[in-house]
Amino acid sequence: MAGVSLKCGDCGALLRSVEEAQEHAELTTHTNFSESTEAVLNLVCTTCGKPCRSKTGLLSVKPVNASHFLGFRPNIISYVSLINLIMKSSTLILASWSQLVIEMVVPEVDKKLLEELEAMGFPVARATRALHYSGNASIEAAINWVVEHENDSDIDQIPLVPVNTKVEAPKPSLTPEELKAKQQELRYISHFLYSRISSIFFIFISLFLQERIRVGKELLEAKRIEEENERKRIVALRKAEKEEEKRAREKIRQKLEEDKAERRRKLGLPPEDSSSVKHSSPVVEEKKSSLPIRPATKAEQMRECLRALKQNHKDDDAKVKRAFQTLLTFAGNVVKNPDEEKFRKIRLSNQSFQERVGALRGGIEFLELCGFEKIEGGEFLFLARDKVDIAVLNSAGAELDSAIRNPFFGVL
Structure with a gap:
């Protein structure tokens, strides 16, 4: 009877033509082909509809890609299903190998x-x-x-x-054809597991990158919100400064008017007619500038810190003035002796320091603005030599001197 197909002698796959035999040889490196009278079957996979030529030919067909075989797309796959699939495949390999174990x-x-x-x-x-x-x-x-x-x-x-103790010619439990088919099956099962694990790896990488992008966006949004809050705080701070200056000028004006009235009374002059007094021109509201808001300088932050210190302890002016003088002494010592560590290190638990500065709200914050940092678990305030900024310390001295000399500093 004439041959109707080509049969692979290594794995038993049936092929229709020479071209299919060449493709099979390139895929499996098999070279033992012969004509066969067996008809090529038309088998179809009930899961994916993939055609196959023979029962053993299922092992010789090039495996489909992972996404087709598993029927999933990234971000939709169930990891539990993947793990179960790998466990089942591993069990299949162990079961196949167990058949090759010698009795x-x-x-x-x-x-x-x-x-x-x-x-x-x-x-x-x-x-x-x-x-x-x-x-x-x-x-x-x-x-x-x-x-x-x-x-x-x-x-x-x-x-x-x-079962067979002869070393020179052991009797296998399977026939050579069955053994080759079983080996071919194990090779393709191994290939299947490798492709599945590779797919899982790439899915994890994709999810990891998506998480990195999401975290990056959240960080950018948090930074934007922080900058917006800082801008609003600076605007409110400048508004409070303008209001404070306005109230201070009004108090000075009232004081001058009272002194003037007192002098007229002592000279025996009649009180000044209020109708003849030139009223101060109304304060014109400043137009809002469209220019970007300038960030607060270190000096402005120090001034606000001193103002807050005075407001928090406005009932004890002597204590506030003593705190200002102590802070001025600290800053002046560092400027005069920047290389002396004893002037750049302050023990927070020192009783004298606590009474003068530490116990007052805003004192330690002012020193931190000057460059001091807490070390050794918050036991000391220390200004490193390489962080000594003479310009910042001079600004701190100027603000402290203004706070000490200006009677209207921090007055509401």
Whole structure:
């Protein structure tokens, strides 16, 4: 009967034409092809509809891509399903390999010698092991083997040997064709597992990158909100400064008017007619500038810190003035002796420091604006030599001097 197909002698796959045989050879590196009278079957996979030419040809067809076989797309796949699929595939491989394991049986020994050893009081397992490893030579050889190996941990265990103990020509449990088909099946199952694991890896990478992008966006949004809040705080701070200056000017004006009235009274002059007094021109509201708001300088932050310190302790002017003078002393000592560590290190638990500065709200914050940092668990305030900024310390001194000399500083 004339051949109707080409058969691969290595895996048994049936192929329709020479072109298919060449493609199969490139895929599997098989080269043993012959004509066959077997018809090529038209098998179809019930899961994905993939056609196949023979039952063994299922193993010779190039595996489909991971997304087609598993039927998923990124970000939709169930990881539990993937893990279950890998576990099932691994179980299939173990089951296939278990069929290739050589069967082990109890070795055959001389029954007469075995009975004699049992009559002498040796257990069956020990007697069988001794006869097997002594070569069933004699009773004396078996007893000598027992004496030499009586301390072995497995002396009383039945020995097991392969079904065929001939080393030169072992008899396989499978025929050569079945063994080749089983090996081919295991190769493609391994390829299948590799492709599945690769798919999972790329999905995890994709999810990781998406998470990085999301976190980056959140950080940018948080930074934008922080900058917006800082801008609003600076605007409110400048508004408060303008209002404070306006109130201070009004108090000065009232004081001048009172002094003027007092002088007229002492000179015996009549009080000044209020209708003739030129009223101060109304304050024109400043137009809002469209220019970007300038960020607060270090000096402005120091001024606000001193103003807050005075407001928090406005009932005790002497204590506030003493705190200002102490802070001025600290800043002046560092400017005059920047290399002396004793002027750049302050113990927070010092009683004198606590009474003058530490116990007042805003004192330590002012020193931190000058460059001091808390060290050793917050026990000391320390200004590192490389962080000494003379310009900042001079600005701090100017603000402290203004706070000490200006009677309207921080007045509401």
